[in-house]
Amino acid sequence: MKRMHPATRSAPRTLAPALAVAVLAACARGGPAPQANGAPAAPLPAVPYEAHLAAGGLTPPGGTLQNPHAGDAAVAKNGAALFTTMNCDGCHSADAAGWVGPNLGDGRWRYGGSDAEVFSSIFYGRPKGMPAFGGALGAEGVWTLVTYLRSLPPPADVPTESWSQN
Numbered sequence: 001m002k003r004m005h006p007a008t009r010s011a012p013r014t015l016a017p018a019l020a021v022a023v024l025a026a027c028a029r030g031g032p033a034p035q036a037n038g039a040p041a042a043p044l045p046a047v048p049y050e051a052h053l054a055a056g057g058l059t060p061p062g063g064t065l066q067n068p069h070a071g072d073a074a075v076a077k078n079g080a081a082l083f084t085t086m087n088c089d090g091c092h093s094a095d096a097a098g099w100v101g102p103n104l105g106d107g108r109w110r111y112g113g114s115d116a117e118v119f120s121s122i123f124y125g126r127p128k129g130m131p132a133f134g135g136a137l138g139a140e141g142v143w144t145l146v147t148y149l150r151s152l153p154p155p156a157d158v159p160t161e162s163w164s165q166n
Contacts, residue, residue: 079148
């Protein structure tokens, strides 16, 4: 069996604290980077909902999201075209009535149904199937889709209104 020099054996013990300090220093530099004009960037959008877990109970900083096109019929019409162009109907069916992906007009939302929460779902994606479209569409395109989804009339009959057995 090969014997190691004592200084070699202690190297991992002395490197661990130094590595931890370096990682913490890098994390401390967080926050939004300044924009090209030197002004600080806007805070990242954060939408609180009950499924978020915050380390130590401290919610990360973020901005308040508000749909700049709420109720605008022309934007909703453009959103309908964008819904088809981006192949959203491939999962959510025509008129967002639901197929592989859920119905987006029935008022039932797994990750919250406010405009800001729907924006977050489209922009950042969700586990198990919903891709993040923020990189492809930007905030303006996502708000256009949110405005379209908000314009959809609720279905006359929601097939699974209750899961309780009476």
